[in-house]
Amino acid sequence: MKPLPFRIKIALLSTVISGVVLVAFGIAAYLMVFRQKMENLDTEIRSLGTRHPGWITSGRDYERLDESLGFIFGENHRDQILLAVKDPRGDVLYASDGWPEEIDPKRIGGDLTDDPQAARAARDDEELRGGHGWGGPGRGMGMGRGPAVFTKIPRFQTIATTRGEWRLGTLGTDETTLIIGLNARQARSELNRLRDGFLLALPLALFLVGLGGWNVAGRALRPMRVIAHTAEHVTARGLDQRIPLSNEDPEIARVIHVLNRMMDRLENSFRQATRFSADASHELKTPLAIMQGELENALQEASPGSKEQQVFGNLLEETQRLKTITNGLLLLARADAGQLKPALETVDLTAMLEGIVEDTRVLAEESRLEFEVKPIPAIRVQADPALLRTALLNLFVNAVKYNEPGGTIVVELETRENRVLLTLGNSGPGIPESDRARVFTRFHRVDAARQRLVDGVGLGLSLAREIARAHGGELELQESRPGWTCFVMRLVAAT
Amino acid sequence: MKILLVEDEKKIASFIRKGLEAQGFVVDLSHHGDEGFIAATTRPYDAIILDIMLPGKDGLSILRNLRERGMSVPVILLTARSELNERLEGLNLGADDYLTKPFYIEELIARLHVVTRRASGASQSILVVADLTMNLLTREVTRGGRKIDLTAREFELLEHLTRSPGRVLTRAQICERVWNYDFDPGTNLVEVYIQRLRKKVDSESEIKLIETVRGVGYRMKPDA
Numbered sequence: 001m002k003p004l005p006f007r008i009k010i011a012l013l014s015t016v017i018s019g020v021v022l023v024a025f026g027i028a029a030y031l032m033v034f035r036q037k038m039e040n041l042d043t044e045i046r047s048l049g050t051r052h053p054g055w056i057t058s059g060r061d062y063e064r065l066d067e068s069l070g071f072i073f074g075e076n077h078r079d080q081i082l083l084a085v086k087d088p089r090g091d092v093l094y095a096s097d098g099w100p101e102e103i104d105p106k107r108i109g110g111d112l113t114d115d116p117q118a119a120r121a122a123r124d125d126e127e128l129r130g131g132h133g134w135g136g137p138g139r140g141m142g143m144g145r146g147p148a149v150f151t152k153i154p155r156f157q158t159i160a161t162t163r164g165e166w167r168l169g170t171l172g173t174d175e176t177t178l179i180i181g182l183n184a185r186q187a188r189s190e191l192n193r194l195r196d197g198f199l200l201a202l203p204l205a206l207f208l209v210g211l212g213g214w215n216v217a218g219r220a221l222r223p224m225r226v227i228a229h230t231a232e233h234v235t236a237r238g239l240d241q242r243i244p245l246s247n248e249d250p251e252i253a254r255v256i257h258v259l260n261r262m263m264d265r266l267e268n269s270f271r272q273a274t275r276f277s278a279d280a281s282h283e284l285k286t287p288l289a290i291m292q293g294e295l296e297n298a299l300q301e302a303s304p305g306s307k308e309q310q311v312f313g314n315l316l317e318e319t320q321r322l323k324t325i326t327n328g329l330l331l332l333a334r335a336d337a338g339q340l341k342p343a344l345e346t347v348d349l350t351a352m353l354e355g356i357v358e359d360t361r362v363l364a365e366e367s368r369l370e371f372e373v374k375p376i377p378a379i380r381v382q383a384d385p386a387l388l389r390t391a392l393l394n395l396f397v398n399a400v401k402y403n404e405p406g407g408t409i410v411v412e413l414e415t416r417e418n419r420v421l422l423t424l425g426n427s428g429p430g431i432p433e434s435d436r437a438r439v440f441t442r443f444h445r446v447d448a449a450r451q452r453l454v455d456g457v458g459l460g461l462s463l464a465r466e467i468a469r470a471h472g473g474e475l476e477l478q479e480s481r482p483g484w485t486c487f488v489m490r491l492v493a494a495t
Numbered sequence: 496m497k498i499l500l501v502e503d504e505k506k507i508a509s510f511i512r513k514g515l516e517a518q519g520f521v522v523d524l525s526h527h528g529d530e531g532f533i534a535a536t537t538r539p540y541d542a543i544i545l546d547i548m549l550p551g552k553d554g555l556s557i558l559r560n561l562r563e564r565g566m567s568v569p570v571i572l573l574t575a576r577s578e579l580n581e582r583l584e585g586l587n588l589g590a591d592d593y594l595t596k597p598f599y600i601e602e603l604i605a606r607l608h609v610v611t612r613r614a615s616g617a618s619q620s621i622l623v624v625a626d627l628t629m630n631l632l633t634r635e636v637t638r639g640g641r642k643i644d645l646t647a648r649e650f651e652l653l654e655h656l657t658r659s660p661g662r663v664l665t666r667a668q669i670c671e672r673v674w675n676y677d678f679d680p681g682t683n684l685v686e687v688y689i690q691r692l693r694k695k696v697d698s699e700s701e702i703k704l705i706e707t708v709r710g711v712g713y714r715m716k717p718d719a
Contacts, residue, residue, distance in 0.1 A: 282548070285575040286504055289597035293510030296600045300517060300662055305709060313665055313711030320667035323597055343583070359674065362687045386675075393676060 007217040014213030015206050022205060026198045033194060037187035038167060042156050045169035045180045048072075048081075049150065062094035069180075082166065082181030084108070088174065100161040108179050109170025112152035119151040149173070158184060223252040227259060239267035270337055277333035284326050292319045328459040331387075332442065335466040342384030342470050346494050349379045349413070349420065352389060357411060360396040367405045374412040379420055380494040383471050391467035391475075392422075394460035395487060399426040402485065410486075418493045423478070425486035431477070439477055440465050464489070496611060497521045497539070501531030501557065502546040502573065507596070511544070514600035518659065520607070528552035535561060540568055541611050544603070547574040547585070555588060562589040569610035571603070599668050605658060622657045624715055627696065627704055629657055636696075643695050648673060652688055653696065656705065661717030663708045689713055 004012075048069055062085050070077035078098035084105040085094040092105045099105070152172035159166050165188055166181040230243040242263060243256045295316045302309035334340045353376060361371055381388070399409050407427035414421050431439060443458040465475040473491040480486070498515060502508040503526050512522045523538070525531035528551035535543055535557065543561075547554035558570055569591045585593055591610040594603060612620060612631075622629040626639040634650060636643040645653065651673045656664065666685040670676050674684070689705060697703045704716045 282575040285596045286507065289575070290504070290506040290510065292597045293507065293514065293600055296668075297510055297513045297517065299665070299711065300514075304663070309663070309708065310710035313663070313708075316665050317667050319597075320665075320671075359684060362684050365687065366683055389675070 006221060007214055010217035010220075011210045011214040014216075015210040018209040019202075019206050022202060026195075026202070030191065030195060030198075034191055037191060038156070038158065038184070041167040041182050041184060041187060042154075042169060045156070045167065045182055046154065046171070048180050048182075049154075049169065049171040049178055066094070066096050079163070080183050082168075082179075084179040084181075086177040086179065088177070090177075093176070098163075100163055100166070102161045103159055103166070103168070103181075105179055108157070108168055109155050109172070109177060112155060112170060112172040112177065115151055115153040118149065118153075121149065150178075152177075223249075223256070227256065231259070239263060239270050273333070273337040274339050277330055277337055277339065280333065281330050284330070288319065288323055288326060292316065292323070295319060325459065328463050331390075331463060332459070332466060335470060340387075340466060340470040342387050342467075344382045344384060346380050347383045347385050347388060349381045349383075349388075349491075350376050352385070353392065353411070353413060353422075356389070356392050356396055360400060360409070363397070364400050364403075364409065367400065367403060367407070369400060369403055369406070370408040372408055372410045374410070376411075376413045377415065379413060379415055381420055381471075381491050382494045383491065387467045387470070391464040391489070394464040395422075395424050395475075395489065398460055398487075399424055399428075402426060402428040404428060415493055418495065420473075420491040420493045422489040422491070423486060424489070425479075425484060427483050428485050430482040430485055431480040436477055436480060440475075496541040496607075497523070498607065499523045499525065499531070499535055499538070499540045499543045501525045501528065501535075501544070501549060501554070503527065503549050504546070507546075511600065511603065515604065515607075518604055526550075528554070528557060532557045532560065535568070536564065536566070541614075542569040542571065542607055544571050544573060544607075545590075547572055555584060558585065558588045558590055567614070569614045571606055571610060573598075599671065601655075601659070601662070601664065601668055602672060605655070605672065608658065622654065624657050624660050624718065625702060625704060626700075627657065629654060638696055638700060641699070645692075645695065648688060649692050649695070653692055656713065656715040660715040663712050663714045665712040669712070685713075 051065075051069065062083070066083040069081055069083060073080035078096070081096075082099055083094070083096045084092060084099060086092055086105060086109075090106055095105055150171045150173055152174075154172070155170045157168050159168060165184040167184045167187075168179055168181045171178045171180065227243055230241055233241045242260050245253060245256050245260075295312050299309060299312040299316060302312055331340065357371065357373055364371070396409075403409065403426045409427075410423070410425040412421075412423040412425075414423075440462045441458075442462045461475070468475040468489050468491065471491055473489065475487065475489045478486045478488045496519070498520050500508060500511055500515075500522055502511065502524075505526065508524055508526065512524055515522050523534060523540070525534050528549035530551070531545070531549070532552050545554040545557055549557075552560075554572055554574075558572070561568065561570070570589070571592045571594060572585045572590045573594050573596060575596045591613070592606045594606065620631045622631065628635075628637045629650075630636075631654065636645055636650065636653065652669065655669065655672050664672075669685050673688075689707075693703070693705050697705055702716070706714050706716055708714055
């Protein structure tokens with residue numbers, strides 16, 4: 001799988017992290033607010049409970065208490081407040097009209113534990129007031145008019161019914177247990193609003209965070225893009241390009257500095273290599289030119305048919321061979337220095353190929369090779385005609401040289417979209433597996449034992465490949481087995 | 496024909512001069528760019544052969560200055576480098592031809608003939624050896640009045656031989672000139688074409704014009 005771009009990764013990562021943090025925060029806030037709301041209700045329940053005057057004993061009194069409590073909540077108080085009273089055995093003494101059926105008052109609260117602190121406070125209070133008259137629930141049936149003092153630790157719980165959610169507080173004395181319920185609907189709906197608001201804002205926040213991550217990553221990557229862009233320029237336009245150093249961060253500046261220094265060195269060695277090929281051109285070609293010229297003159301001056309003339313003739317042919325090798329090597333040196341720049345023009349590849357096939361036929365007559373030329377379509381390419389001819393000729397000569405007498409050579413030219421494929425197969429003995437990787441190596445000739453039979457220099461294929469590459473194409477060994485070896489040259493068609 | 500040769504490499508200058516003189520050219524030699532330029536502007540020549548890398552004024556500046564002065568004398572440039580832009584610059588500046596070292600004298604002579612013929616009109620467009628006539632413009636070939644049909648390659652090969660009767664041409668020379676292959680395919684390409692040419696040119700005549708020089712190459716029978 002292709003790795004995601006850095007920018008997208010950063011954006012996703014920041015979104016995920018912020019999402020987790022925000023959701024956790026949201027849940028925590030929700031729970032805290034929920035608790036706060038419930039505590040508020042509980043406080044209210046407590047304060048309502050303390051309105052319970054100690055003297056109330058009978059069911060009718062509880063009804064009045066219920067009404068007086070309901071009065072606080074106004075008209076629809078049945079939806080707002082509930083009251084139930086239990087005796088210490090747990091029997092229900094009173095329950096409001098609207099007490100929901102789903103809730104069994106008996107099961108609410110259960111056994112409350114004593115609150116020693118509250119009990120002591122109640123006692124102290126009583127003593128302070130003279131020991132009578134202020135009987136709270138602590139004194140059971142006392143006649144006190146003060147607020148009730150609950151000696152048990154109150155217990156609170158939330159129960160959902162069809163009529164809404166109720167917060168029920170169980171407040172107890174030794175004698176009576178009061179269950180006061182308050183509708184938690186409002187608290188719940190406030191909470192829900194909070195939750196909905198959060199859920200609504202979350203995607204927007206995450207989107208903004210993602211966008212921010214994307215932007216930050218983009219800004220952080222900008223120097224990288226500049227570096228990549230410059231590096232592309234370096235390969236495309238020449239090595240004199242440098243990455244501009246403009247108040248970047250120290251980390252980036254370091255990378256730029258290192259890269260620029262590397263390019264300095266590259267430029268240096270490339271210049272040297274280029275100069276070498278230019279110098280070598282001159283230094284090698286001048287003596288060659290002299291040899292060739294002198295030999296040519298000597299050949300003409302020697303008496304016809306003489307031994308000297310034959311010697312000069314042989315030397316001249318060898319000079320030609322030396323010249324061919326020199327030209328090939330200089331071409332390769334230029335290719336290595338990235339200086340092999342074809343002089344492009346529109347070349348009628350079909351005509352060129354037909355000419356070469358015609359010449360190769362003549363070359364192949366000696367070995368009685370059969371030519372199988374598939375119909376050649378009219379194809380034109382952008383190429384340096386001299387270089388392309390050299391490449392093609394090398395390929396064809398190779399196909400002739402490494403063929404068996406009486407064998408065949410198959411030529412096929414086709415176009416696929418804007419690519420040109422030249423397939424050249426021969427019925428030679430095949431290239432051994434171990435040698436295939438090296439067929440394009442300079443001065444490499446498959447089967448050293450055949451060196452005497454096969455004339456020429458092992459530069460042809462590597463030269464042909466460099467030329468193909470200089471034209472934006474490629475040369476590959478497609479297949480090789482006994483009786484069939486096939487090279488494919490790819491070129492770009494002229495538009 | 497009078498030729499000015501400006502070439503600082505003395506040995507190269509010497510063999511070019513020798514080769515050209517053997518073909519009947521009159522050669523003035525200069526080893527320095529400034530000196531060569533003075534010679535080119537003060538004396539009349541049929542053609543100038545200019546090396547590009549020269550002490551003093553280099554070949555390209557000599558050429559530019561000549562053309563700026565309106566002198567249209569044919570110029571052939573010589574260089575050891577085959578870099579494209581140099582080649583293009585030379586041709587843009589008005590060079591008539593271009594040769595990369597090393598080259599065959601034969602080639603230089605052939606090109607000299609071409610550029611001077613171009614400069615002087617069609618007067619030298621007919622080659623004659625014995626009863627063989629080649630018209631380079633109409634590409635008509637006759638032998639003793641009989642018309643001979645030749646392919647393009649055969650015509651070029653015959654032209655190459657006919658240009659310098661008596662001169663021996665090696666297979667590599669022929670290969671480079673006719674096929675423009677700067678390498679020696681090491682086989683019988685030239686032999687096959689020579690045979691074809693003989694069949695068309697020599698088979699019906701008593702006198703065989705195309706001669707084999709054993710162990711060396713081929714030549715056109717020298718004029719008696």
